[in-house]
Amino acid sequence: KAGVTQTPRYLIKTRGQQVTLSCSPISGHRSVSWYQQTPGQGLQFLFEYFSETQRNKGNFPGRFSGRQFSNSRSEMNVSTLELGDSALYLCASSPDANTEAFFGQGTRLTVV
Amino acid sequence: GQSLEQPSEVTAVEGAIVQINCTYQTSGFYGLSWYQQHDGGAPTFLSYNALDGLEETGRFSSFLSRSDSYGYLLLQELQMKDSASYFCAVNQAGTALIFGKGTTLSVSS
Numbered sequence: 001k002a003g004v005t006q007t008p009r010y011l012i013k014t015r016g017q018q019v020t021l022s023c024s025p026i027s028g029h030r031s032v033s034w035y036q037q038t039p040g041q042g043l044q045f046l047f048e049y050f051s052e053t054q055r056n057k058g059n060f061p062g063r064f065s066g067r068q069f070s071n072s073r074s075e076m077n078v079s080t081l082e083l084g085d086s087a088l089y090l091c092a093s094s095p096d097a098n099t100e101a102f103f104g105q106g107t108r109l110t111v112v
Numbered sequence: 113g114q115s116l117e118q119p120s121e122v123t124a125v126e127g128a129i130v131q132i133n134c135t136y137q138t139s140g141f142y143g144l145s146w147y148q149q150h151d152g153g154a155p156t157f158l159s160y161n162a163l164d165g166l167e168e169t170g171r172f173s174s175f176l177s178r179s180d181s182y183g184y185l186l187l188q189e190l191q192m193k194d195s196a197s198y199f200c201a202v203n204q205a206g207t208a209l210i211f212g213k214g215t216t217l218s219v220s221s
Contacts, residue, residue: 031207033208033209035211040213041213042199042211042212042213042214043155043199043201043211043214044211045208045209045210045211048207048208050207055207055208056204056205056207056208058208090154090155092155092209096206097142097203097206097207098142098203098206098207098208098209099143099145099160099162099203100145100157100160101145101157101209102157103154103155103156104154105153105154106154
């Protein structure tokens with residue numbers, strides 16, 4: 001069974017640009033969550049999607065958005081990038097209730 | 113709001129026992145999870161407690177007291193490979209995992 005796949009693995013963008021990150025969950029998993037990880041801040045919850053609906057959202061500005069497709073694949077978008085958006089963005093999938101989440105290797109975003 | 117508190121660092125020697133505590137404040141509490149993350153790696157699931165009590169999985173055990181909003185992860189017979197960051201996470205309303213800032217465990221020989 002393939003794991004959670006995130007693309008790209010590494011990304012360098014300039015301030016003001018926008019970026020789209022992709023996540024393919026484990027087959028059969030309908031819940032996809034996104035997290036931002038920075039040193040000292042742990043994993044901060046961005047949002048969760050289930051069957052194409054956003055069910056929960058963390059405390060991030062509106063520049064951060066996401067969506068989920070009918071095949072459960074998910075994308076997150078960050079517009080008007082700031083230096084502080086540099087982080088590891090992790091995607092996790094689970095069958096439903098997030099009792100056990102499976103994480104991808106993440107996308108390392110650097111904003112210069 | 114919601115918050116989780118866990119120690120930032122813990123050190124121990126091989127063969128020892130270590131307990132990492134986690135206290136939380138959150139709405140819509142479903143359960144408490146623990147994840148391990150090695151440097152450069154993805155977080156991996158260790159355990160989940162929905163009810164009060166102790167859950168044992170090999171060398172690792174996890175405990176939850178819902179009335180005290182408190183849990184802990186117990187690691188026994190520590191090995192060098194257990195050096196990693198450990199995160200507690202609250203399952204909020206079944207739709208989100210809210211993580212603590214993590215505890216860095218260093219195991220020395």
